[in-house]
Amino acid sequence: MTEALAHPELIAVLTALTDDAPRVMTVAMGKALPSGPFESAHSSLQAGLRAWVESQTGHPVGYLEQLYTFADRDRGFEPAEHRTISISYLGLVREQPPPGSGGPLWKDWYSYFPWEDLRAGRPEILEQVTDMLSQWAASERPGRAARRHRLDFAFGLNGMAWNEELVLQRYELMYEAGLIAEAGLAPAFWFGRPMAADHRRILATGIARLRAKIKYRPVIFELMPECFTLLQLQKGVEALAGLTLHKPNFRRQIDQQQLIEETGETTSGTGGRPAKLFRYRHAVREERALSGSRLPVARM
Amino acid sequence: MTEALAHPELIAVLTALTDDAPRVMTVAMGKALPSGPFESAHSSLQAGLRAWVESQTGHPVGYLEQLYTFADRDRGFEPAEHRTISISYLGLVREQPPPGSGGPLWKDWYSYFPWEDLRAGRPEILEQVTDMLSQWAASERPGRAARRHRLDFAFGLNGMAWNEELVLQRYELMYEAGLIAEAGLAPAFWFGRPMAADHRRILATGIARLRAKIKYRPVIFELMPECFTLLQLQKGVEALAGLTLHKPNFRRQIDQQQLIEETGETTSGTGGRPAKLFRYRHAVREERALSGSRLPVARM
DNA sequence: CGAGATATACTCCAAATGAGTATTAAATGG
DNA sequence: CCATTTAATACTCATTTGGAGTATATCTCG
Numbered sequence: 001m002t003e004a005l006a007h008p009e010l011i012a013v014l015t016a017l018t019d020d021a022p023r024v025m026t027v028a029m030g031k032a033l034p035s036g037p038f039e040s041a042h043s044s045l046q047a048g049l050r051a052w053v054e055s056q057t058g059h060p061v062g063y064l065e066q067l068y069t070f071a072d073r074d075r076g077f078e079p080a081e082h083r084t085i086s087i088s089y090l091g092l093v094r095e096q097p098p099p100g101s102g103g104p105l106w107k108d109w110y111s112y113f114p115w116e117d118l119r120a121g122r123p124e125i126l127e128q129v130t131d132m133l134s135q136w137a138a139s140e141r142p143g144r145a146a147r148r149h150r151l152d153f154a155f156g157l158n159g160m161a162w163n164e165e166l167v168l169q170r171y172e173l174m175y176e177a178g179l180i181a182e183a184g185l186a187p188a189f190w191f192g193r194p195m196a197a198d199h200r201r202i203l204a205t206g207i208a209r210l211r212a213k214i215k216y217r218p219v220i221f222e223l224m225p226e227c228f229t230l231l232q233l234q235k236g237v238e239a240l241a242g243l244t245l246h247k248p249n250f251r252r253q254i255d256q257q258q259l260i261e262e263t264g265e266t267t268s269g270t271g272g273r274p275a276k277l278f279r280y281r282h283a284v285r286e287e288r289a290l291s292g293s294r295l296p297v298a299r300m
Numbered sequence: 301m302t303e304a305l306a307h308p309e310l311i312a313v314l315t316a317l318t319d320d321a322p323r324v325m326t327v328a329m330g331k332a333l334p335s336g337p338f339e340s341a342h343s344s345l346q347a348g349l350r351a352w353v354e355s356q357t358g359h360p361v362g363y364l365e366q367l368y369t370f371a372d373r374d375r376g377f378e379p380a381e382h383r384t385i386s387i388s389y390l391g392l393v394r395e396q397p398p399p400g401s402g403g404p405l406w407k408d409w410y411s412y413f414p415w416e417d418l419r420a421g422r423p424e425i426l427e428q429v430t431d432m433l434s435q436w437a438a439s440e441r442p443g444r445a446a447r448r449h450r451l452d453f454a455f456g457l458n459g460m461a462w463n464e465e466l467v468l469q470r471y472e473l474m475y476e477a478g479l480i481a482e483a484g485l486a487p488a489f490w491f492g493r494p495m496a497a498d499h500r501r502i503l504a505t506g507i508a509r510l511r512a513k514i515k516y517r518p519v520i521f522e523l524m525p526e527c528f529t530l531l532q533l534q535k536g537v538e539a540l541a542g543l544t545l546h547k548p549n550f551r552r553q554i555d556q557q558q559l560i561e562e563t564g565e566t567t568s569g570t571g572g573r574p575a576k577l578f579r580y581r582h583a584v585r586e587e588r589a590l591s592g593s594r595l596p597v598a599r600m
Numbered sequence: 601c602g603a604g605a606t607a608t609a610c611t612c613c614a615a616a617t618g619a620g621t622a623t624t625a626a627a628t629g630g
Numbered sequence: 631c632c633a634t635t636t637a638a639t640a641c642t643c644a645t646t647t648g649g650a651g652t653a654t655a656t657c658t659c660g
Contacts, residue, residue: 548610575606
C-alpha cells in the first residue's frame with residue numbers, strides 16, 4: 001500500500017544573535033516555528049526556503065543547512081490521511097531583527113530552554129529539572145539504573161561533565177519523564193515556554209546542531225556584524241554555547257587560526273579601554289568551511 | 301502554485317566490511333543504490349527503511365542515520381511533473397554479505413571511487429585525476445586562482461594535507477570539470493564505475509559522512525564481527541578511511557578509551573603470534589554514542 | 601631450531617589545551 | 631588631575647594529546 005504523501009512542508013529554525021541573546025524566529029505569538037509548503041516553482045529545497053524566508057522577513061539567509069526530515073508518524077500529531085513530509089532547516093541570519101512591531105517575532109532561545117543557559121552558573125531551574133528527573137529515574141524497578149545513568153550523562157550529574165551539545169537528549173529525557181508541556185502537563189509545572197506540535201523538539205535539534213558546529217566550522221561569523229571586537233565575538237560564542245569561556249585562551253585560539261583581521265579602527269563605546277575592531281577574513285571562508293577551525297568551548 | 305509531490309522515495313547507502321574492503325549494497329548490476337517508495341504502513345521513515353532492507357537482504361540494519369533529502373530539481377534528472385522527494389539514509393550492517401549468487405550485490409566502494417583509497421600510497425589514478433583537474437583549473441582566465449585553490453585544498457596538493465573526509469568535494473570538483481561519466485563523458489575517460497542518476501553522488505555523501513563519523517563515534521563496531529583482533533579493527537578503520545594508521549598509536553587510543561574488552565580467547569589463524577580477541581563493551585555504547593570516542597586517523 | 605610474521609610494550613618529543621597572573625590603555629568621576 | 635574602573639592585551643606554566651620511532655615477546659612453518 002504505497003500511499004502518495006502530499007504537501008512536503010519546510011520548517012525553519014532561523015537564528016540570529018542580538019546582544020548576548022541567541023534568538024529564533026517564531027510565528028503565532030512565539031508558539032511556532034515558521035513553516036510553509038514547498039513551492040515547487042523553485043529549483044531546489046534550499047532555494048525555495050531561502051526565497052520564502054527573505055520574502056517573509058526581508059533578511060537574507062547567510063547560512064542554511066538541512067536538519068532532518070520527518071514523516072508525520074514520527075511525530076504523531078496528524079491523522080494518517082493527512083500525513084506529510086516535513087523537512088527542517090537551520091538558517092543563520094546576520095541582520096539585527098527589528099524589535100517587535102508587526103514583523104516576525106525573534107525570541108530568546110532560552111525562553112524555551114531556560115535550563116540550557118549556564119552562563120551565570122547552573123540556573124535554579126536546572127536544579128528543579130534534575131530533581132524531578134531524579135524522582136522519575138528512581139521510580140519503578142526495571143531500568144532504574146539505566147535511567148539514572150542516562151540522566152547523569154545528559155545533565156552532567158554525579159561527576160560527569162556538562163556537555164552543552166546534548167540539548168536534544170535532555171529535552172527527550174524530560175519528555176519521557178512527562179515534564180514537558182507538550183506532553184500534556186498542567187501549566188503550573190511547565191519548564192520553559194511550550195510550542196505547537198513538535199516545534200520545540202525541532203528547535204532543540206537546531207540548537208544542538210549549531211552548538212556542535214561552532215566548534216569546528218566558523219559559522220559564528222554568519223551571526224556577527226561585519227566588524228566586531230574580540231569580546232563581542234566571545235560573547236556571541238558564549239551565548240550560543242550557554243557557557244562562559246576563558247578569555248585569554250579564546251583569544252589565542254582565534255588569532256592563531258588567522259580567521260580574522262584588524263580593521264584598523266577601534267570602538268569607544270564600552271566604558272573601558274577601546275577595543276580593536278576585527279572583521280572576518282572572507283578569503284579563508286572556503287577552506288575553513290570544510291576543515292577545522294575550532295573554537296574553544298570550555299568553562300573559564 | 302503549491303504542487304503536490306507524490307511518492308517520497310527512500311535511497312539507502314548500506315555499508316558492510318569484508319576483509320579490508322568497504323562495500324556498498326547495489327542493485328541493477330552495481331549501477332544503482334537500492335531505493336524504493338516509502339511504505340506508509342510503517343510508523344516512521346526509519347522503521348520503513350529498516351523493514352524494507354531486512355526484507356530485501358535478510359540482514360538486520362545495525363545503525364541507520366539520515367543523510368539528506370533532495371527534491372528532484374536539486375538533481376536534475378526527472379521532468380518537473382514527476383518531481384519526487386528522495387530521502388537518503390546511511391545504514392551499517394554487520395553480517396558478511398553472501399558472495400554473489402542471486403542476492404544483492406555488495407560492491408567495493410573503491411570501484412566507484414578508486415582515487416579515494418590511499419592505503420597503498422597515492423594511487424596512479426589519483427595522479428591522473430589531479431592532472432586533468434589541473435588543466436581544467438588553468439583553463440579560462442576568470443576564477444582561475446580560485447579553482448586552483450579549491451583543487452589544492454580538496455586533493456591535498458601544493459603543500460596542503462589530504463583530508464579523507466572531502467569525498468563529496470572531490471567528486472563535485474570532478475563533476476564540474478566534466479570528468480564524471482554521469483556528466484556525459486566518453487567511456488574511455490571514465491574514472492571509476494558510474495552509477496544511475498545521481499546515485500554515485502549520494503554514495504559519496506555517505507562515505508564522507510561515515511569517514512567523519514568514525515572519528516568521534518564508535519560506529520566502527522557496527523561493522524565488525526562480535527569478536528575481533530586489534531589488527532582487524534585497525535584494518536577496518538583503515539578500509540573506511542582509505543588510509544593506513546600508525547599501529548602503536550591506534551592501540552593506545554583504543555584501550556585508553558576502554559571501548560573494548562578481552563574475551564580471553566585468541567586467534568591462531570594469522571601465521572604469526574596469535575592475537576587476543578576483543579569484543580565491544582556494549583555497556584559503554586549509550587554514553588559513547590553521544591560523546592567523544594576518537595579513532596586516530598592519521599598516516600603512519 | 602631458526603626465520604618470518606605478528607602481537608604487544610615502551611620511549612620520546614612537539615603541539616595543543618586548560619588555567620592562572622600580570623600589565624597596559626583608555627574613560628569617568630570626584 | 632588623579633584615582634578608580636573597565637576592559638584589552640601579554641605572558642607563564644603544567645598537563646594532556648598526538649605523531650613517530652624502537653624494542654621485545656610469542657607463535658607458526660619449513
